[in-house]
Amino acid sequence: xxxxxxxxxxxxxxxxxVARVCRxxxxxxxxxxxxxxxxxxxxxxxxxxxxxxxxxxxEMIRHDVGAQFxxxxxxxxxxxxxxxxxxxxxxxxxxxxxxxxxxxxxLATVLDGDHTAASLLAKAIHQDPATVEANTDGLTVxxxxxxxxxxxxxxxxxxxxIQGREExxxxxxxxxxxxxCALVLIGVYLRSTGxxxxxxxxxxxxxxxxxxxxxxxxxxxxxxxxxxxxCSVSQPKDGEDRGLSVVLSSSEKQVVKDALALLCxxxxxxxxxxxxxxxxxxxxxxxDVYILSEGSTFKWDSCAPxxxxxxxxxxVVDLTKRLQMTSEGQDHTAELTYHEPDTExxxxxxxxxxxxxxxxxxxxxxxxxxxxxxxxx
Ligand code: 2IP
Ligand code: CA
Numbered sequence: 001x002x003x004x005x006x007x008x009x010x011x012x013x014x015x016x017x018v019a020r021v022c023r024x025x026x027x028x029x030x031x032x033x034x035x036x037x038x039x040x041x042x043x044x045x046x047x048x049x050x051x052x053x054x055x056x057x058x059e060m061i062r063h064d065v066g067a068q069f070x071x072x073x074x075x076x077x078x079x080x081x082x083x084x085x086x087x088x089x090x091x092x093x094x095x096x097x098x099x100x101x102x103x104x105x106x107l108a109t110v111l112d113g114d115h116t117a118a119s120l121l122a123k124a125i126h127q128d129p130a131t132v133e134a135n136t137d138g139l140t141v142x143x144x145x146x147x148x149x150x151x152x153x154x155x156x157x158x159x160x161x162i163q164g165r166e167e168x169x170x171x172x173x174x175x176x177x178x179x180x181c182a183l184v185l186i187g188v189y190l191r192s193t194g195x196x197x198x199x200x201x202x203x204x205x206x207x208x209x210x211x212x213x214x215x216x217x218x219x220x221x222x223x224x225x226x227x228x229x230x231c232s233v234s235q236p237k238d239g240e241d242r243g244l245s246v247v248l249s250s251s252e253k254q255v256v257k258d259a260l261a262l263l264c265x266x267x268x269x270x271x272x273x274x275x276x277x278x279x280x281x282x283x284x285x286x287x288d289v290y291i292l293s294e295g296s297t298f299k300w301d302s303c304a305p306x307x308x309x310x311x312x313x314x315x316v317v318d319l320t321k322r323l324q325m326t327s328e329g330q331d332h333t334a335e336l337t338y339h340e341p342d343t344e345x346x347x348x349x350x351x352x353x354x355x356x357x358x359x360x361x362x363x364x365x366x367x368x369x370x371x372x373x374x375x376x377x
Contacts, residue, residue, distance in 0.1 A: 001141035001198070001223065004069065004148075006134065008186050008200040009219060011064045013129040015057045015184040016204035016217045019155055021124040022053050023164060024214060027116045032162060050158055052110060053121075055080045055094050057154035060125050061186065063096040065150065075149035075191065079300045079348075084110050100126040134221060134232065141225050147192065151303040151338060153185040157274030169207065174247060174270050174286040179205035179215075181274035187303025187338070190225075194337030197225040199307030201280060220283065222308030231311035236285045236361070243268055244368060247278045247287035249296075256293050259372050279305035279359045283312065288365040293319060293377055295354035302353060303338050312361055320355030322370055323377065 022028045031049035058078040066073035085091045092110050097103045104115070104122035111118050155161050160181040167178035182205060188198035204217040222231035245268040246260050252271075260269055270287060272278050275297040278290040283305060306316040317334040325334060336357060341350035360366040 001143060001225075002136040002139040004145065004188070005136055005139065005198060005200070005221060005223065006132075007065060007068055008188070008198070009132040009134055009221060010129060011061045012184045012186055012200045012202035012219060013132050013217075014064070014125075014127070015061060015154060016202045016219075017127065017129055018053070018057050018060070018121070018124045019161065019182065019184065019204045020215050020217075021120065022049075023161075025120050027114070028053075028120055031111075031114075031117055049111075049117075050162055051080065052084075052094070052107075054154040054158070055082050055084075056096075056107070056121060056125060057184070058082070058152050059094055060096050061152050061154070069145040071144070071146040072148060072150060076152065077150065077300070077351075078152035078154065079298065080154065096125055132219060139223060139228070139230060141197075141223065141228055143190070143197070143225065147190060148197075149189050149191050149339065151185075151187045151189065151300045153183075153276065153298075153300040153304075156183045156185055156276035156301060157181040160273050166205075166208070172286070174272055174281050176271055177273045181272065181277040183274065183276040183280065185276050185300065185304040187300075187305075187307055189303060189338035191339055194339030195225075195335075196303050196307040196310065196338055198223045199304035201276065201304055201308065203280075220280070220308060222311035224307055224310035229311040229313070231283075231308055233283055233308065233312065235312060244289075244365060245270065245287045246369065247272050247281050247290045249273075249275075249278070249292060249294075251294075252291070253293050253377075255376050256291060256373065259376050260291070260369070263368065263372050275301040276305055279309065279316070282314070282359045282361055283308050285361065288360065288362065289369050290357075290359040291319065291369060291373075292353075292358075293356045295349075295352045295356060297353045297357065298348065299336075299338050299351045299353070302336060302357065302359075305359070306336060309359060309361060314359070314361035314363070314366075316357050316359045317366065318353065318355040319358050319373075319377075322358065322366075323374060 062076045104119045108118035165178040184202040186200045201220040206218045250271045281287045321334040
């Protein structure tokens with residue numbers, strides 16, 4: 001497990017590099033901010049570049065993990081399909097090739113012969129990242145790769161990534177929108193039960209290097225399995241209870257906002273972009289809970305941060321299921337799982353967290369918000 005964790009930290013850092021390069025290199029940035037519309041869209045293999053950047057990052061992770069852990073190769077899933085089709089019904093499968101030159105040649109076919117952009121992207125994909133430090137001492141989990149599966153969100157909060165607003169982050173405070181909300185999420189689940197057992201989160205745009213070296217990121221990880229709970233984020237200190245704090249999507253239903261306004265002071269009812277970022281706020285203790293009443297997140301959004309919350313003694317529950325339960329306490333029956341599609345749905349919706357969710361660190365806070373929402377949804 002320590003080997004897998006080190007590899008995931010490394011590929012997440014590589015993914016963060018690709019995300020940074022796409023914003024830093026002018027020929028790639030031009031493509032990133034330009035939306036393809038109408039005729040332009042489907043004539044050749046010209047795609048929205050943001051989708052290509054997502055696919056490339058996802059395929060790079062799949063390639064590197066599959067190479068070291070072949071037993072996992074068939075169980076590495078992500079948000080994007082790697083098949084690109086044009087208006088003539090021709091298709092290109094985007095993969096990471098064995099050499100940088102081959103990858104560049106393949107990408108050039110999807111980028112309508114833009115060799116400059118294709119070469120820059122291929123270079124970032126094939127570059128080894130700086131070593132990622134992680135103290136994995138004592139991480140001896142007896143699971144074999146053939147028991148595990150992976151969910152990848154190559155870039156969560158894509159709209160914030162594209163808009164690219166730079167925020168000065170204040171220590172200990174949630175910052176609602178901006179580049180820092182964009183995250184690379186890699187979660188590992190157990191194939192038999194669907195429990196999330198390991199997660200890696202990389203935040204590619206955390207602060208600007210004061211020496212002018214561009215954006216610097218941060219990473220977080222956690223493992224939770226069979227009594228082993230290790231997380232790179234420390235447990236909160238037992239201090240005074242400063243009242244409930246909640247983070248929501250700005251598009252949350254009014255009835256939820258109203259119910260929570262009765263529980264929280266106005267400065268503790270917060271809004272932020274990015275499903276992954278909102279769960280990260282709970283992990284870091286910047287909010288007690290993240291509530292979402294809609295089925296608008298997917299397994300790739302929640303798997304990685306869910307594993308970190310479990311390692312901290314919390315979790316992520318299905319809101320609809322939890323509202324129907326009569327018992328309180330840490331009952332795992334409503335926890336989200338990651339191994340089974342919803343057979344009543346089609347396409348990506350098969351992997352939606354359809355009943356909404358609540359992410360929490362402390363079960364008593366979960367119980368408080370559930371009691372407040374009972375009968376309201
Ligand atoms: C999105 C992204 C959005 C979020 C949505 C996710 O993923 O995180 O920001 O909506 O739920 O699926 P909101 O910000 O309202 O919570 P992606 O950017 O990868 O499509
Ligand atoms: Ca996402």
